[in-house]
Amino acid sequence: MRTLFVSDLHLCAGRPQSNRVFFDFLEHEARSARALYILGDLFEYWVGDDDLDDTFNAGIVAALAKLVASGVPTYLMHGNRDFVIGEAFARASAVTLLPDPTMIELDGNATLLMHGDTLCTLDLAYQAFRREARSQIWISALMRQPLAERKAAVAVLRRRSEQEKRAKPAEIMDVAPTEVEATLRRYGYPRLIHGHTHRPARHVHRVDGHVCERWVLADWYQGGSYLACDESGCHAVHLKAD
Numbered sequence: 001m002r003t004l005f006v007s008d009l010h011l012c013a014g015r016p017q018s019n020r021v022f023f024d025f026l027e028h029e030a031r032s033a034r035a036l037y038i039l040g041d042l043f044e045y046w047v048g049d050d051d052l053d054d055t056f057n058a059g060i061v062a063a064l065a066k067l068v069a070s071g072v073p074t075y076l077m078h079g080n081r082d083f084v085i086g087e088a089f090a091r092a093s094a095v096t097l098l099p100d101p102t103m104i105e106l107d108g109n110a111t112l113l114m115h116g117d118t119l120c121t122l123d124l125a126y127q128a129f130r131r132e133a134r135s136q137i138w139i140s141a142l143m144r145q146p147l148a149e150r151k152a153a154v155a156v157l158r159r160r161s162e163q164e165k166r167a168k169p170a171e172i173m174d175v176a177p178t179e180v181e182a183t184l185r186r187y188g189y190p191r192l193i194h195g196h197t198h199r200p201a202r203h204v205h206r207v208d209g210h211v212c213e214r215w216v217l218a219d220w221y222q223g224g225s226y227l228a229c230d231e232s233g234c235h236a237v238h239l240k241a242d
């Protein structure tokens with residue numbers, strides 16, 4: 001049986017094509033999987049679990065719950081856009097929240113799962129923002145604001161981040177090779193699967209005489225994409241939007 005991995009779907013009401021591909025993926029490919037792992041940035045943004053009643057969000061939650069009810073365990077790791085997804089979301093969707101990073105055993109292969117943003121250590125400004133934004137103080141302050149104000153604040157943050165991204169050199173937006181090596185060493189030379197950079201690829205790293213595979217998942221801006229792994233290895237599959 002195949003285990004499936006996705007990330008960087010960036011689901012939002014304004015991208016109906018990707019949403020259709022995702023619903024179709026949950027109804028078909030994912031149904032026969034041993035498990036589904038969503039490695040961050042399921043949503044374009046998530047401002048708090050008190051937004052679960054939103055029609056669009058409720059549709060996604062219901063579709064995930066249906067998949068889990070059909071017998072496919074589904075795991076969700078936070079991305080940098082949806083890291084305030086909490087227990088209420090997990091209960092409603094029946095997904096299991098995973099810490100970043102998480103090690104799993106997959107057909108006898110130690111496999112390390114990450115969103116991927118913590119590997120981008122060359123982007124010092126982002127790492128500083130990440131440390132601040134993941135603090136309990138920052139999250140509590142955010143959650144004290146009314147939902148509508150949080151949505152407006154996130155829209156401002158997103159615009160600022162898009163502007164900053166355009167000004168940054170491409171290599172800063174990618175993972176730092178030294179951080180990848182250090183991570184592989186720290187976790188005993190596993191296979192690594194992550195997203196975040198939107199640079200889908202299979203990399204091979206040679207670290208201390210060990211050969212480690214690193215799979216980078218694709219985003220869902222043009223159709224969808226998933227990585228399927230079984231005892232014979234992993235391969236990426238593209239899902240066309242109709």
Ligand code: MN
Nearest residue numbers: 041079080196
């Ligand atoms: Mn990301």
